[in-house]
Amino acid sequence: MYLGAKQTNLLGQIMQTLAEPHEEKEIREIMGDLVMQLLGAQYYASFVWQPGSLSFAQPIQINMDPMNLRAYESYYQFHDPITPMMQRYQVAVRATDVLPMEALQKTEFFNDFLNKDGLYWGVNLYAWHQGQNLGDMRIWRDKRRDNFTADELRLLDMLQPAFVTALARAQRSQTSESMTLNYLSQRLTSREQDTARLLMLGMTDKEIARALDISTTTVRTHLENAFRKVGVNNRAALVHKLRP
Structure with a gap:
């Protein structure tokens, strides 16, 4: 050929x-x-x-x-x-x-x-x-x-x-992405989902706050709720748990 x-x-x-x-x-x-x-x-x-x-x-x-x-x-x-x-x-x-x-x-x-x-x-x-x-x-x-x-x-x-x-x-x-999104929707509120997704993109608390038009204190509250619901203790563990 x-x-x-x-x-x-x-x-x-x-x-x-x-x-x-x-x-x-x-x-x-x-x-x-x-x-x-x-x-x-x-x-x-x-x-x-x-x-x-x-x-x-x-x-x-x-x-x-x-x-x-x-x-x-x-x-x-x-x-x-x-x-x-x-x-x-x-x-x-x-x-x-x-x-x-x-x-x-x-x-x-x-x-x-x-x-x-x-x-x-x-x-x-x-x-x-x-x-x-x-x-x-x-x-x-x-x-x-x-x-x-x-x-x-x-x-x-x-x-x-x-x-x-x-x-x-x-x-x-x-x-995998579909399973992750389904997992998020079942366990987290819509605001907690948004915060977790932006965290997974590597954004800081300030950047997440600006993107969602909320305070950095509220960002941390959403993340702490997500930690508890997903069963992890820190940000890196949350990203690892949710990433496909």
Whole structure:
């Protein structure tokens, strides 16, 4: 597999992005732009599988009509002849690997959904982790270009482990943050929560007082109440207890 200077540079940017701490949505957005450049593609969408409702949600799109994507969420994903089969793969897979183009062109899905945005040649990559589908990348070209090659599929497969790791890390971080906020809301008053959050940002008593428009004495009272409710004796211990 030969990679030109531009592709090599893009691969470096992608791996750097996946190594950095980003939110889950940001990862899928940034990857869309970079992977489109890497593969010379024109369209991108990404979803997260919802096992409870057996549907795809949380869409991200590049160069696609948002209204058309909403139509996918509400209707076309339930009349999609290719994605359920592609989702079974744990490697990059082309639309034509699961359904010949001649057959796809005869479907409502192609004529009323894909064709509306000019999507013709497609490849999907799914991020599977411990039996859970964390997200996907759906990359498309129009019919003026060629189908994706075996080398391009291998490029995507090379990225998959880092993509999965990045999404799993972001998901853990979001879960930890959610648990922390829930812990705060259950035990502390709203003012005590605000004071504790600002303390966790490294702010001094005076800075917290200015930010909340209260006195420094009140700040200390809120912190002492938080110590007692959380079961710690000092500021450092409170931050350690509450930080994800």
